[in-house]
Amino acid sequence: MTEKELIRQLKLVKTAYYDKLAPDAETVDKIHQIVMARVGQCGTAPVVVSKLSFFVGFLRYLVPPQLAYGVALLALVISSAVTATISQRALPGDSLYSAKLALEKTHARFVSNPASRAKVQMEFAGRRLEEAATAPTAMGAKEALQNFSQEVKSAKATLKEAADPLQVEEATYELAKKARQYKEKLQETQVRSTREVDVATLHDAEQALQEAQEPSVTDGDGGL
Amino acid sequence: MPDLHEQQQVYQFSNLHSREAFDGLYQRYIVAIQKYVHYRIPGSENVDDLTAEVFGKAWEYAVKNPKVEIRNFRALLYKIARNEIANFYQAQGRIPMLVELDDPEEDTEVPDARTDSLQKLLNKQDQTRLIKTVQKLPEPYKEIVALRFFEELEIAEIAEIIGKTMGNTRVLIHRSVKALQKIYDREGTDPTIEIS
Numbered sequence: 526m527t528e529k530e531l532i533r534q535l536k537l538v539k540t541a542y543y544d545k546l547a548p549d550a551e552t553v554d555k556i557h558q559i560v561m562a563r564v565g566q567c568g569t570a571p572v573v574v575s576k577l578s579f580f581v582g583f584l585r586y587l588v589p590p591q592l593a594y595g596v597a598l599l600a601l602v603i604s605s606a607v608t609a610t611i612s613q614r615a616l617p618g619d620s621l622y623s624a625k626l627a628l629e630k631t632h633a634r635f636v637s638n639p640a641s642r643a644k645v646q647m648e649f650a651g652r653r654l655e656e657a658a659t660a661p662t663a664m665g666a667k668e669a670l671q672n673f674s675q676e677v678k679s680a681k682a683t684l685k686e687a688a689d690p691l692q693v694e695e696a697t698y699e700l701a702k703k704a705r706q707y708k709e710k711l712q713e714t715q716v717r718s719t720r721e722v723d724v725a726t727l728h729d730a731e732q733a734l735q736e737a738q739e740p741s742v743t744d745g746d747g748g749l
Numbered sequence: 750m751p752d753l754h755e756q757q758q759v760y761q762f763s764n765l766h767s768r769e770a771f772d773g774l775y776q777r778y779i780v781a782i783q784k785y786v787h788y789r790i791p792g793s794e795n796v797d798d799l800t801a802e803v804f805g806k807a808w809e810y811a812v813k814n815p816k817v818e819i820r821n822f823r824a825l826l827y828k829i830a831r832n833e834i835a836n837f838y839q840a841q842g843r844i845p846m847l848v849e850l851d852d853p854e855e856d857t858e859v860p861d862a863r864t865d866s867l868q869k870l871l872n873k874q875d876q877t878r879l880i881k882t883v884q885k886l887p888e889p890y891k892e893i894v895a896l897r898f899f900e901e902l903e904i905a906e907i908a909e910i911i912g913k914t915m916g917n918t919r920v921l922i923h924r925s926v927k928a929l930q931k932i933y934d935r936e937g938t939d940p941t942i943e944i945s
Contacts, residue, residue, distance in 0.1 A: 531930050534879055535898040542880045543899040546787040547780050552797060556783070559801040560775060560808075564768060569812045572765040579765075586760045586818065 616656055617665035617672075626672070640692035643684040647703045647737070650676035654707055658714045670726045677704070677733035697740055704737035751821070763811045763819040774822055775804055781900060782826050788895050789834045791884065799837060803830045827910040831892070838888070882933040890925035897922050 526534075548556070574582065588596070609628055612621035629649050636642040653673035660666040680700060687693045711730060751759065755777065761770035783800045790796060806829045811819060819825055883894060896907045908918040 526930065526933060528926055528930055531879075531933065532898070532926060534875070535883075535894070535929075537876055538879050538883060539899045541876050542883070543784060543788060543895070546784045548783045548787075548797075548800075552783070553779050556779060556797055556801045556804070557772075557775060559798070560804040561768075561772070563801070563805040564771065564808050567809060567812055569766050571767050574765065582764065583757065583760050586764070587756060 617660050617668040618662055638692070639683050639686035640689065640696040643680045643687070643696050644699050646676050646680035646683060647700050650680060651703065651707060654710055654714070658710075667723065667726050670730050673707075674726075674729045674733040677707075677730075677737050681733075681737055701738045704734045708734045751823070755822070759819055759822045762822070763817075764815075766812060771808060778823060778826055779804075781823075782830055785827065785895055785900065786830055786834065788899070789830075789888075789892065790837060793837075795837065799830075799833050802833055806833075821906070821909065824906055824909045827896070828912075831910065879933060882929055885932055886925070886928060889921070890928045893921050893925040894929065897925075 585593075608621065608624060612625040612628060615621040615625045629652075633642055633645050633649070636645050650673050653669050653676055657666045657669035657673060660669050684693065684696055684700065687696065708731070711727075711734070715727065755774070758770040758773045758777075761767040762774060779800070782803055783796065786800050786803070787796045790799070793799075803826055807822070807826055810825070810829070811817075883891065886894060892911075893907070896902050896910065897904075902910075904915055904918050904922070907922075908915045911918065911921075913921070
């Protein structure tokens, strides 16, 4: 008989022989009495818990620790992604506005190339300008403009860290182009807006834009 | 994999020492454990007592080890049953056969019998002969045949019960079948062997 055949035929042996070893009802009862008598002798009282404790305990029992950590991590990732998405629309004064700024700063930090990072920061400056135009309060508009000036200055400072002269030239051109666009937009916003934003804040923003249009002097040796 | 109701019973039994839950588990597994014990020590008067001992010890294990979380109650029962049977044999002066697993000549491929559909039916004589052969198997192989082919447990669970790796368990299953085949073929050529 081949091995495969033998294994198949064991199934018949199971029915013809093994299953017939099963105890009858009387034997099951007899053994049950012996077992429960022994359980009684142990003298252990059952642990009484509230329904909530039982539910929590059973849930922890069902979910192995590794899975629980994985689920918690996934929930964290999902909630972070949801927060990031919602915060995109936040304006100065909103609860998620600071989260929005923090996320943008983190994004910028992940751009390793200084020239590219400067361009990203200039893009973020553009967002601040949009916020200044649409902020619901004068305080919000002022905050947005202050952040705008800060971003423009940061972009200029970051560009100075770049070493590659070709990248610096290209980024300088981009920054200057953006600065011109933002200057026009700033002037439009001033004309349209019925809110008063203090002169100092406006002057600061214009000054930052003026500097952004000037050619960049890098800290690096430019490969020379 | 135990169903949710069983998992609840095991949780209540092991963590809360619920007799009702333990009773439910007893009803669920008494037939399987008693069959297994009866198969391993056939013709013995101690089968019922030994089976009761298995369940009694399972209860004591949970009570004395409150920090140990029991996840597979069935595997626990079989582990205890194996130990009790080994103690029984020791008391009778029977030395269990040792099974070495490091033989490189062994072919470790094991066909999964339970996925094959039955093509041929044995006649009654062949069946009886095979039953006799199974009874003649050395103990380690006899146990494996019961767990794998009669109780139809998964290899992972058998490995947990016998305390070996999955790889070693597969080798054991393969060797059990080989041993069965050898004895079966040998018995077929020996006219003096009585088939009961």
